[in-house]
Amino acid sequence: MKQTFSISDLAREFDITPRTIRHYEAEGLITPARDGQRRIYSGRDRVRLALVLRGKRLGFSLAEAKEIIDLYSAPQGEAFQLRTLLEKLDEKREMLEDKRRDLDAAISNMDKYAARCRDRLGEVRTRREAAE
Amino acid sequence: MKQTFSISDLAREFDITPRTIRHYEAEGLITPARDGQRRIYSGRDRVRLALVLRGKRLGFSLAEAKEIIDLYSAPQGEAFQLRTLLEKLDEKREMLEDKRRDLDAAISNMDKYAARCRDRLGEVRTRREAAE
DNA sequence: ACTTACGTTTACGTTAACGTAAACTTCGAG
């Protein structure tokens, strides 16, 4: 079950270039194991990569994505650590919810506009039929 | 009711620099009226600016934002125009819904993780109390 | 042994989205 991946495996799967993956490593977002020089990516590495790409799609910079993703591999040692981790998670969660509000507004905005367009289209048709 | 705004009015309101607003104009995102040299922004200009900024927060490039926003001021002439407009709207809507799925996944992901953290915190507390 | 495919590092190039600075105008307050 100990699946591993080459850099081009992941590049193919996520439709990005190896260069991009190396760049993420240079920025500290992924830290694959090595077989000599060659990079070897574990399942966890793959998950992190997926998280980075999702972060990007949502408009986060690599640095912001790293901040969020690193929380998922933070040390879960004692009460104090867990408390501050929960605080940070809550902070990021609010960021995400802000984005969701923006997104919902954008969607409902567009829906209303599309409805008005369909109304107009109905009118145009009626006019055309009346002219026959 | 014919509210107008100076460039620094809008810069203050949206917490950006005049330079940024001029840049958006150079990219064709806003087209304010002029009083001689001076730019004069209408309420509609202000709305477009708000849309641009929301687009940016959602991770769109200025070019993508322009594509979407321009749909809102597309000519609503005849049936054909309205049809293609509705098609484009539907296409953009799907993009937004994709983003929404990503976002929901990110949030629920984080929620589950936070729940596990709270459980751990509970265990730590219990252990500590048992030690007293 | 030779080619082909994939991997590596190093380093300079590119694009988007502004920042920054210079040099100038215009306008209301003192």
Add this chain to the structure above:
DNA sequence: CTCGAAGTTTACGTTAACGTAAACGTAAGT
């Protein structure tokens, strides 16, 4: 009339996120 605040254009600078190319190593197939 002079000064300061806000506006303008023009143009070069900067940062993030890679792209691209050079120069090289390695392992498998023919």
